[in-house]
Amino acid sequence: MTTLSPFKIVPLLLPAAFLIILLVLWLPERIELLDNVYMDTFKTSFVGILLEALPFVLAGALLSSLLQVFVPDEVLSRWIPKKPIPAILFACLLGVIFPVCECGMIPLVRRLIHKGMPVYVAIVFILSGPIINPVVYGATFMAFRSHPDLAYARMGLAFAVAFLIGLIVYVTVKKSPVRWSMERETGGNAHLHAARGGRLASVFVHTSDEFFDMGKYLIIGCLLTAGIQTFMIRESLSAIGGHPLGSYLFMMGLAFALSLCSTSDAFVASTFLHTFPAGSLIAFMVLGPMLDFKNAMMLMALFKTKFALYLFFLIAACVFVGSVLISVWL
Amino acid sequence: MNDSRSIRLHYLFRAAVLAAFALYILHLMQQDALHYYVAPALARWIRLCPVPLGLMALSLVIQALLGRSQVLCNCDHRLPAGFLKSTGLYGLFMLPLLLGFLLPDKALGSIAAAKKGISLTYSAMEPEKAIPGASTVPNKSITSAPTNRDTAVTFETTDPYAKEFAELAKLLYAQPVIPVYPAIYSETFGAIEMFKEQFEGKEIAVSGFVYRDQTVGTSGPFAVSRFLVQCCTADATPFGIMVDPQQKLTLPADSWVKVQGKLKVVSQGGKNLIEIEASQITPIAQPQTPYIYTSADSVAAWKALQKDAAKAK
Numbered sequence: 001m002t003t004l005s006p007f008k009i010v011p012l013l014l015p016a017a018f019l020i021i022l023l024v025l026w027l028p029e030r031i032e033l034l035d036n037v038y039m040d041t042f043k044t045s046f047v048g049i050l051l052e053a054l055p056f057v058l059a060g061a062l063l064s065s066l067l068q069v070f071v072p073d074e075v076l077s078r079w080i081p082k083k084p085i086p087a088i089l090f091a092c093l094l095g096v097i098f099p100v101c102e103c104g105m106i107p108l109v110r111r112l113i114h115k116g117m118p119v120y121v122a123i124v125f126i127l128s129g130p131i132i133n134p135v136v137y138g139a140t141f142m143a144f145r146s147h148p149d150l151a152y153a154r155m156g157l158a159f160a161v162a163f164l165i166g167l168i169v170y171v172t173v174k175k176s177p178v179r180w181s182m183e184r185e186t187g188g189n190a191h192l193h194a195a196r197g198g199r200l201a202s203v204f205v206h207t208s209d210e211f212f213d214m215g216k217y218l219i220i221g222c223l224l225t226a227g228i229q230t231f232m233i234r235e236s237l238s239a240i241g242g243h244p245l246g247s248y249l250f251m252m253g254l255a256f257a258l259s260l261c262s263t264s265d266a267f268v269a270s271t272f273l274h275t276f277p278a279g280s281l282i283a284f285m286v287l288g289p290m291l292d293f294k295n296a297m298m299l300m301a302l303f304k305t306k307f308a309l310y311l312f313f314l315i316a317a318c319v320f321v322g323s324v325l326i327s328v329w330l
Numbered sequence: 331m332n333d334s335r336s337i338r339l340h341y342l343f344r345a346a347v348l349a350a351f352a353l354y355i356l357h358l359m360q361q362d363a364l365h366y367y368v369a370p371a372l373a374r375w376i377r378l379c380p381v382p383l384g385l386m387a388l389s390l391v392i393q394a395l396l397g398r399s400q401v402l403c404n405c406d407h408r409l410p411a412g413f414l415k416s417t418g419l420y421g422l423f424m425l426p427l428l429l430g431f432l433l434p435d436k437a438l439g440s441i442a443a444a445k446k447g448i449s450l451t452y453s454a455m456e457p458e459k460a461i462p463g464a465s466t467v468p469n470k471s472i473t474s475a476p477t478n479r480d481t482a483v484t485f486e487t488t489d490p491y492a493k494e495f496a497e498l499a500k501l502l503y504a505q506p507v508i509p510v511y512p513a514i515y516s517e518t519f520g521a522i523e524m525f526k527e528q529f530e531g532k533e534i535a536v537s538g539f540v541y542r543d544q545t546v547g548t549s550g551p552f553a554v555s556r557f558l559v560q561c562c563t564a565d566a567t568p569f570g571i572m573v574d575p576q577q578k579l580t581l582p583a584d585s586w587v588k589v590q591g592k593l594k595v596v597s598q599g600g601k602n603l604i605e606i607e608a609s610q611i612t613p614i615a616q617p618q619t620p621y622i623y624t625s626a627d628s629v630a631a632w633k634a635l636q637k638d639a640a641k642a643k
C-alpha cells in the first residue's frame with residue numbers, strides 16, 4: 001500500500017506555498033478584475049444555491065451517521081414489506097413522513113441500503129420522497145392557485161413514475177448496482193466504537209465523511225447551475241414554447257439545468273404558464289426533483305455509472321411519456 | 331492508504347474546511363447579509379448550521395490529535411488517495427469559501443433579471459387562453475360599466491382561489507394613492523394586475539430597482555422591479571412594472587428609485603400590461619431587504635401595515 005510520505009510531497013509543497021503566498025498578496029489588490037457584474041451575479045447565485053442546500057445535506061449526513069452508529073443492520077429489513085408492490089407503496093409513503101430535501105436524501109438512502117433496504121425500494125424513495133410530501137404539495141397548490149389540477153397532476157405523475165421505475169428496477173436489475181465502496185463498509189463497524197469520544201464522536205466523524213463525499217458533487221452541481229443562471233438567457237428560448245413536443249423536452253432540460261428545490265420550482269414553473277403548455281410544466285415539476293445536475297452527480301456517487309445512466313434514461317423517458325399523456329387529461 | 335499520519339493530516343484539513351464554512355456563515359450573519367442569498371424562512375436553518383459544522387470539526391481534530399493509531403483506519407477508502415486528488419477535493423471546497431469571502435455581498439440585479447426574463451405580469455392569475463382544454467376556468471375579472479366611475483367599482487371573481495386578491499384589490503382601490511408595501515409587494519402587484527381595467531387612472535407609489543432592456547440606453551422606459559424569492563437565489567424571479575418616465579432622465583441600471591404616477595393599461599406584444607405614467611421619480615438608497623417574499627395572508631398584512639402607517643403619522 002502506498003503511503004503519503006511527507007518527504008515525497010516536499011517538491012510539490014515548495015512551489016505550492018510560493019503560489020499561495022503570491023495569490024494572497026496579489027489578489028486583494030487586483031480584486032477589481034473579479035469584481036464585475038457577471039462575477040457578482042455568479043457569486044450570489046452560487047453561494048445562494050449552496051447555502052440553501054447546506055442544511056439539508058448536513059441533516060441527511062447526520063441522520064445517516066446516526067443510523068449507522070445506533071441502529072443495527074437487521075431492524076430495517078423487518079419493517080419493509082417483502083413483496084414488491086406493497087414495498088413500493090411503502091416507499092412512496094415514506095416521503096410523506098420523511099420530507100427530506102433531495103440534497104440530504106442520498107447519504108440517508110445510502111445508509112438505508114446498507115442497512116438492508118432493497119435497491120428498488122430505495123430508488124422509489126429517492127424519486128418520490130422529494131415530491132410526494134405535504135410541504136411540496138402545499139407549495140405547488142399555492143403557486144398554481146387558479147389551477148389546482150396542476151398540483152394534483154404533479155403528485156399523480158410523480159407517484160406513477162416512481163412506481164413504474166421501482167417495478168422496472170425490481171424486474172430487470174439482479175446484481176447490486178451500488179458502488180463497491182459501500183460493500184466494504186461491513187468491516188468498518190468494528191472501528192466505530194473505538195473512536196475517541198465514544199459513539200457520539202464517531203457519529204460526527206462519519207457525518208464529515210458523508211459531507212465530503214456528497215459535498216463535492218453538490219458543489220459541482222451548484223457551480224453548473226449558477227453558471228447557467230448567470231450566462232444563459234431564458235426568454236430567447238420561449239419560441240420553443242410553441243413547439244408541441246419540443247416544449248416538453250425544453251422544460252425537462254431546463255428543470256435538469258436549474259436544479260431547483262422541489263418547494264420552489266412550482267413558483268418558477270408558474271411564470272411560464274402562458275408561454276408553455278401545462279403538460280410541459282408538469283414535466284418540469286416532476287423531472288426537476290428527480291433528476292437535475294446536483295441529483296445526477298450524487299446518484300453517480302451512489303450507483304455504478306452504467307446503472308446510474310440507465311436510471312437517468314428511465315426517469316427521463318417515463319416523465320416525458322407521462323407528462324404528454326397527462327396533458328390530454330388536463 | 332492506511333498510513334495513520336496521512337489520515338490525521340486529512341482529518342485536520344477537513345476540520346479546517348468545516349470550521350471555515352462555519353465561520354463564513356457566522357460572518358454572513360454578523361454582516362446581516364444572509365438575506366441576499368436565501369429567503370428568511372430558510373435563513374433560520376442556515377443559522378443553525380455552524381453548530382453541527384463545529385462539532386464535526388472538533389471531533390475530527392480530536393481524532394487527529396488524540397486518536398490511537400491502530401484505530402485510525404481508512405478501510406472504506408473514503409479519503410482521497412494521492413496529492414492531486416486531495417488538492418482537487420479540498421480545492422473544490424475552498425472555492426465557495428474563496429468566492430464568499432473575497433467578493434462583496436450584493437443583491438441580484440439587472441443582469442440576473444435579464445437572464446431569467448423579467449415578468450411584467452403576475453402569470454398565475456391571468457385568464458387562461460394558452461392552456462388547452464381550459465374552458466372550465468372561470469373568468470376572473472368582471473369589469474363594471476366603464477362609464478360609471480363614480481358608482482361602486484366591483485372587484486368580483488367567481489374563482490375561489492382569487493378571493494384574497496379580490497379583497498386586497500378592494501382595500502387598495504379605496505386609497506387615494508396606492509402604496510406598495512414590500513411585505514405584500516407581489517400580492518399587491520397581483521391584485522392590481524388581475525383587475526387592471528378597474529385600477530386604470532389610480533395613483534400609485536412603488537419602489538424598486540431600475541431594469542432596462544439591454545437594447546435601450548440609460549434613458550427611456552424602464553421597469554421598476556424587485557426579485558421575488560421563495561427559497562434561495564436559484565428561484566429568484568424578477569417582477570416589474572413598466573414605467574413611462576414622461577421626461578428625459580438618466581437612470582443607471584440597478585439604481586433604486588421610488589416612482590409615483592398614474593396607472594395605465596397598455597398593449598404590448600398582444601398582451602395587456604400595466605404601466606405607470608410617472609409624475610415623480612426619486613432616487614432612493616437600496617433598502618436593507620431588496621428582495622420580496624410571498625405573504626401568507628396579504629389582507630391581514632395590509633391592515634396591520636396601514637395601522638402602523640397611521641400610528642407613524
